[in-house]
Amino acid sequence: MTHNTPLSPRPLQQLPEVHRRVLSTARLRSHGISTAELNERCRPGGPWQLLLPNVVLLHPGPPTDEERLHGALLYASRESAPGVPVQPSAQDPHRPVYTEAVITGLAALALYGFSSAPPLESLDRVDVLVPRQRRLRSTGYVRVLRTSALPTPCAVTGLPVAPVPRALADAVAELTDPGVVRRLLTEAVRGRHCEPAAVVRELTEAQLLTCPHVVDAVDLLLAEGRARAEEHLYRMVREYGLPDPVWNVDLRLPGGPHLGGLDAYWPEQAVAVELDTRAPRQGPREDDDAVWSQYARKREHLERLGITVVHITPKKLRDSLEQQAAVVRTALMASGDRDPAAYVVVLPR
Structure with missing residues (x-):
C-alpha cells in the first residue's frame, strides 16, 4: 500500500471524539451511511443536524466551540477525494488533516x-x-x-x-x-x-x-x-556583569553637528549600542530602504570617528540575551586595541 492508497474507514466509534461528533457527508457515506439515512437523521427533530453545507453535527444539541471550529475547517478544507479530507500517514491515520484551510x-x-x-x-x-x-x-x-x-x-x-x-x-x-x-x-x-x-x-x-x-x-x-x-537591554548589562554605560544619550562633535541618539554608550571604550526597532510603515518599499540607509550612514559616520556601534534587534535581546552580552563584552575588550576615538560631546536624550 502506498501513501496515496485510500484508507478503509474504521467504525465511527473508533474515531477521535470530536470526529465522532462532526463529520462531512462524504465521510459519513464512506462509513456506510446512505443519503436516505443521512436525510432521515438530519430531519427536524432528528438525532443529527446539518451544521454547515456538507458538514453534519452528530447530536441534536447546540455545537460546542470545538465542534464549530472543526466544522468550519471541514467545510473549508481541500479534499483529496469528493468530500473526504486528506489523511495523514502517522500517529492516527484515520484522523482528518485540514488542508488549504487555516x-x-x-x-x-x-x-x-x-x-x-x-x-x-x-x-x-x-x-x-x-x-x-x-x-x-x-x-x-x-x-x-x-x-x-x-x-x-x-x-x-x-x-x-x-x-x-x-x-x-x-x-x-x-x-x-x-x-x-x-x-x-x-x-x-x-x-x-x-x-x-x-x-x-x-x-x-x-x-x-x-x-x-x-x-x-x-x-x-x-x-x-x-x-x-x-528592559531587556538593562537586564543584559545587569545580569551579565557589563560595566554601566550612560543611557539614552545624544552625541555631538564639539561645536559641530549632531551625530545621533544611542541607547547605551560606554565613553571610555567608545562603544555604543543602538536598538534596531525599525518597522515597515505605510508607504512604498523605497521608504523603508531610505530609513535603513539613514541607519547605515549614521553607523558609518560614528565608526569613522572610532566609535564601535553594536546594533541589536528586540528579537535578539529576547531570544539570545547571553549571546548579545558576549558581543558587547567583546567590543568593550577590543577597545584597547584600537586607535583613540575622536572626542565627542555626550548629552542626555
Missing part, C-alpha cells in the same frame, strides 16, 4: 489565549483563510477569507491556526473600536506572542495603515516594543 482573526487570537479577544463562545463568526483560487463562499458562521499566500499554520489544540501577526491583521481589518485594536496589538507584544515589526508588516500588507485608529494603535505598539527591548 483559522484566523478573532477566533485564532482566542485560541492563542488573548485575554483582549472575545471568548470563542461569544463569536458569531469564525474566519478561515483559503487560497485565492478556491471557489468557496462564506456561509453560516464561517467567513471565508482568500489570500494569495496561505501562511504556514501553527498547531493550536490540534487545529491549523494563522500565525499571530496574520491573525491580528485579519481581526483588525473588521474592527472599528480604537480601544479594542489598541488592546489586541499591545497584548501581542506584552504577551510575547510576536515582535512589533512582524505585526506592522502584516498591517502594511493588508493596507490597514491608512486607518487613523490603526495608525494610533501601531504607534503605541512600537512604543511598547521599544520599552520592552530597553
Whole structure:
C-alpha cells in the first residue's frame, strides 16, 4: 500500500471524539451511511443536524466551540477525494488533516489565549483563510477569507491556526473600536506572542495603515516594543556583569553637528549600542530602504570617528540575551586595541 492508497474507514466509534461528533457527508457515506439515512437523521427533530453545507453535527444539541471550529475547517478544507479530507500517514491515520484551510482573526487570537479577544463562545463568526483560487463562499458562521499566500499554520489544540501577526491583521481589518485594536496589538507584544515589526508588516500588507485608529494603535505598539527591548537591554548589562554605560544619550562633535541618539554608550571604550526597532510603515518599499540607509550612514559616520556601534534587534535581546552580552563584552575588550576615538560631546536624550 502506498501513501496515496485510500484508507478503509474504521467504525465511527473508533474515531477521535470530536470526529465522532462532526463529520462531512462524504465521510459519513464512506462509513456506510446512505443519503436516505443521512436525510432521515438530519430531519427536524432528528438525532443529527446539518451544521454547515456538507458538514453534519452528530447530536441534536447546540455545537460546542470545538465542534464549530472543526466544522468550519471541514467545510473549508481541500479534499483529496469528493468530500473526504486528506489523511495523514502517522500517529492516527484515520484522523482528518485540514488542508488549504487555516483559522484566523478573532477566533485564532482566542485560541492563542488573548485575554483582549472575545471568548470563542461569544463569536458569531469564525474566519478561515483559503487560497485565492478556491471557489468557496462564506456561509453560516464561517467567513471565508482568500489570500494569495496561505501562511504556514501553527498547531493550536490540534487545529491549523494563522500565525499571530496574520491573525491580528485579519481581526483588525473588521474592527472599528480604537480601544479594542489598541488592546489586541499591545497584548501581542506584552504577551510575547510576536515582535512589533512582524505585526506592522502584516498591517502594511493588508493596507490597514491608512486607518487613523490603526495608525494610533501601531504607534503605541512600537512604543511598547521599544520599552520592552530597553528592559531587556538593562537586564543584559545587569545580569551579565557589563560595566554601566550612560543611557539614552545624544552625541555631538564639539561645536559641530549632531551625530545621533544611542541607547547605551560606554565613553571610555567608545562603544555604543543602538536598538534596531525599525518597522515597515505605510508607504512604498523605497521608504523603508531610505530609513535603513539613514541607519547605515549614521553607523558609518560614528565608526569613522572610532566609535564601535553594536546594533541589536528586540528579537535578539529576547531570544539570545547571553549571546548579545558576549558581543558587547567583546567590543568593550577590543577597545584597547584600537586607535583613540575622536572626542565627542555626550548629552542626555
